[in-house]
Amino acid sequence: MNRLGTVVATLALTLAGLASAPASSPSYARGAEAAPTERPAVLGVRTIGHSVQGRKIVAWHLGQRGRPKVVLIATMHGNERAPRQVLQSLRDRSPIRGVDLWVVPTYNPDGAAHGTRKNAHGVDLNRNYPYGWRDLDGNYESGSHAGSEPETRAMMRFLRDVRPTWVLSFHQPLHGVDLDTKRPAFAHRVSRHLDLPAKRFTCGGACHGTMTMWFNHRFKGTALTVEYGDHPSRRLMRERAPRQVLAIWGAHRVSG
Ligand SMILES: [Zn+2]
Numbered sequence: 425m426n427r428l429g430t431v432v433a434t435l436a437l438t439l440a441g442l443a444s445a446p447a448s449s450p451s452y453a454r455g456a457e458a459a460p461t462e463r464p465a466v467l468g469v470r471t472i473g474h475s476v477q478g479r480k481i482v483a484w485h486l487g488q489r490g491r492p493k494v495v496l497i498a499t500m501h502g503n504e505r506a507p508r509q510v511l512q513s514l515r516d517r518s519p520i521r522g523v524d525l526w527v528v529p530t531y532n533p534d535g536a537a538h539g540t541r542k543n544a545h546g547v548d549l550n551r552n553y554p555y556g557w558r559d560l561d562g563n564y565e566s567g568s569h570a571g572s573e574p575e576t577r578a579m580m581r582f583l584r585d586v587r588p589t590w591v592l593s594f595h596q597p598l599h600g601v602d603l604d605t606k607r608p609a610f611a612h613r614v615s616r617h618l619d620l621p622a623k624r625f626t627c628g629g630a631c632h633g634t635m636t637m638w639f640n641h642r643f644k645g646t647a648l649t650v651e652y653g654d655h656p657s658r659r660l661m662r663e664r665a666p667r668q669v670l671a672i673w674g675a676h677r678v679s680g
Contacts, residue, residue: 465519465677472528473578476544479533481578484515487525492673493645495526495588497579500549500595500635502535502542507594507652509661510669517666522675526586532575543575550593552576553638556631566633576635583639591639591647592669598625598651605636607646614648617672618665625649 468485475481487494498508511527514520530536534544542548547567551560554570567573571580583591592614600623601615615622631637639647656665670676 463516465515465517470582472582473574475532475534475575476573477534477537479537481528481531481533481575483526483528483582485526486514487520487523487675489524491522491524491675492590493524493526493586493588494590494592494673495528495583495586496592496594496669497528497531497635498594499530499536500532500593502532502538502540504541504594504596505536506596506656506661507650507665509658510594510665513662513666514669517677519678520670520675521678523670523673525675526588528579528582531579543573545573547573549573549575550635551633553580553633553635555633555638555641557633560632564627564632570633579635580638583643587643587645589645590673591636591645593636593647593649595649595651596656597654598623599653600625600651602636602649602651605646605648606640610646611648614650614672617668618650619668620650620652625651 465486466484467487467489470483470485471480472483473481496511496514498511499505508529511529514525515527515529532543532549535542538544541563542565545567546565548564551557551564551566552571552573553576557570558566560566571577590610600621601611601618602625603611603622604624605611612622627634636647636649639645667677
């Protein structure tokens with residue numbers, strides 16, 4: 425084939441690809457990739473942004489459209505590695521019914537790669553949100569200003585776009601569900617289903633610039649912190665907890 429022929433053939437293939445794109449699926453918008461067919465639970469996958477060091481932050485769309493919209497976030501602190509197994513297990517097994525679910529298993533991929541609480545700028549992402557932000561140092565380094573970190577801005581864009589009714593942010597090791605939220609009845613429901621005590625997490629004083637505070641202030645939905653213990657078993661993370669999380673909304677996996 426001559427050069428012009430190659431160009432025409434390439435153009436034709438590109439157009440054919442565009443025509444067959446799944447236009448009805450909102451999950452494919454904004455720099456998304458195709459849904460891997462080997463994961464039957466996955467409706468779509470979206471890169472919601474990149475970390476300081478250029479790693480992708482990925483959100484997976486699962487469940488059933490038109491049902492209660494839920495976002496689950498793990499590994500906001502890179503050294504709290506256990507709870508992402510819950511989200512990965514939900515993503516990697518059979519299809520889910522009864523909830524319109526997004527999971528972000530590795531929100532802080534640089535921290536996860538280096539085993540650090542903070543991102544690659546040394547910022548605690550859970551102190552960098554633009555609600556009650558303060559200039560904090562040390563373990564709670566809050567960044568140069570509210571929303572200074574690309575990971576923070578990526579999650580803000582994503583949550584603004586998806587507008588979930590419920591958000592759970594998974595951490596370790598305080599072993600409990602945060603009662604200090606705008607719907608305490610929901611916190612008690614989560615506590616019962618996850619078999620974790622309802623507690624008040626004080627951030628060692630007042631909380632500043634946390635993701636849940638920002639979300640609760642900014643949106644109608646409710647965001648809640650869930651803390652597992654230091655060493656939850658793999659069996660809990662991969663087998664029991666995924667079922668318990670779905671049961672909060674009366675959702676379940678299709679058996680098989
Ligand atoms: Zn944490």
